[in-house]
Amino acid sequence: MFKNKKILLIGAGNMGQSLIRGWLKHGYKNILAIDPNLEVKKTLSNLEISFHEDIEHFHFDVDVIVIAVKPQVLDEVLHQISMQDLSKTAILSIVAGKKIKVYQEALGDVSIVRSMPNTPSSIGNGMTALCASSQTSEEQVLLSQSLFESVGKVAWVDESMMDIVTAISGSGPAYVFYFIECLISSAVKAGMKEDLARELAIMTVYGSANYALESEKNLQELRERVTSPGGTTEAALEVLTNGDFKDCIDLAINQAKKRSEELN
Ligand SMILES: NC(=O)c1ccc[n+]([C@@H]2O[C@H](COP(=O)([O-])OP(=O)(O)OC[C@H]3O[C@@H](n4cnc5c(N)ncnc54)[C@H](OP(=O)(O)O)[C@@H]3O)[C@@H](O)[C@H]2O)c1
Incomplete structure (x- = not known):
């Protein structure tokens, strides 16, 4: 339904590239990207x-401008796009911590969709939370949803939930990686080869999440x-519980x- 929509991505770094690859895989045909980084140009x-x-x-x-630059570059980008007629364009941002009102102050009463994706989006297993300004049409809501469904699952939330979303699913992959690192470290300390420890730990987290x-x-x-x-798991869980x-x-x-x- 949306595959011919014109998408402009501003900032094609880590997250931007994950999105591009997801969109291409899902048949989006009209993708334009802007990024000053020549390495990015080569990669793409x-x-x-x-x-x-x-x-x-x-x-x-x-039809949609997806903003995927670092927060410190956002003001410059908003200033640049504010010169354009955005009355029919949805502005979809993945910039962490910036509220819808920041975009409205720079761009006026246009459609703003604020999102918080996460890095598993790069393999199509992302989790993205979205919220939209009241100017966003139903079609723009569905387009935004479809763009993020190209890289994983999507949930719509009230904007007041975005900080806790950021703490849970935005930053969450880092906590999970740290947990896996801890499992590997204990296994290696007990004499296991690192390769095997890595496989055991990652597959345990992957299998448990899927289960x-x-x-x-x-x-x-x-x-x-x-x-x-009286078993092994109980012994471990007791330590976790007692260790708060x-x-x-x-x-x-x-x-x-x-x-x-x-950051707001
Ligand atoms: N990484 C995460 O887990 C995650 C999760 C959710 C949301 N986010 C948000 O996603 C955004 C992007 O993060 P990222 O990790 O993808 O950052 P990144 O890899 O640094 O990508 C940003 C890209 O934007 C380019 N850029 C800089 N100025 C620009 C401009 N004026 N116009 C167009 N492109 C410009 C950068 O080029 P240079 O390298 O040359 O500066 C870089 O290639 C951030 O706002 C972050 O808050 C990240």
Whole structure:
């Protein structure tokens, strides 16, 4: 339905490239990217997109502008696109921490869709939360949803939820990677070869996440199924409980949320 829509991506770094690859894979045909980085240009040179090094003199006759630059570059980009007629264009941003009102102050009453994707988007297993300004039409809502469904799952939330979304699913992959690193470190300390430790740890997290997704049982039931009284899992979980694992996670999430609020 949307595959012929004209998409302009501003900033084709890590996240931008994940999006481009997802869109191409899902049949989007009209993709333009702007990025001053010549390495990026080289990386994308074999893809079916058009590429420009700068915004100046660029005509923004597009259905959606996806902003994927670092937060410190956002003001400059908004200033550059504010010169254009954006009345029929959806502005879809993945910039962390910036509220819809930041875009409205720079661009006026146009359609703004704020999003928080995560890095597993690069393999099509992302989780993206979206919220939209009231000027966003139903078609623009569906287009935004479709663009992010090209790289994973999508959830619509109220904008007030974006800081906690950032702390859970935006930053979340880093906590999971750290947890895997800890598992590997313990295995290696106990004498296991690192390659095997890596495979065991990653497959355990991957398998458990998929099992949790597919199972009709809740997480507590799944956990209890592995935990025999007096067994190994119970011994480990006792240490985690006594070591305030849950409080530690809660503290970490709150710190991330606070930082996201400060970035606004
Ligand atoms: N990484 C994550 O986990 C994650 C998750 C959710 C949201 N985000 C958000 O996604 C955004 C992008 O993150 P990223 O990790 O993809 O950053 P990145 O890899 O640094 O990509 C940003 C790209 O934008 C380019 N750029 C700089 N100025 C520009 C301009 N005026 N016009 C067009 N392009 C310009 C940069 O070029 P140079 O390298 O030459 O500066 C770079 O190639 C950030 O705002 C971040 O908050 C990231």
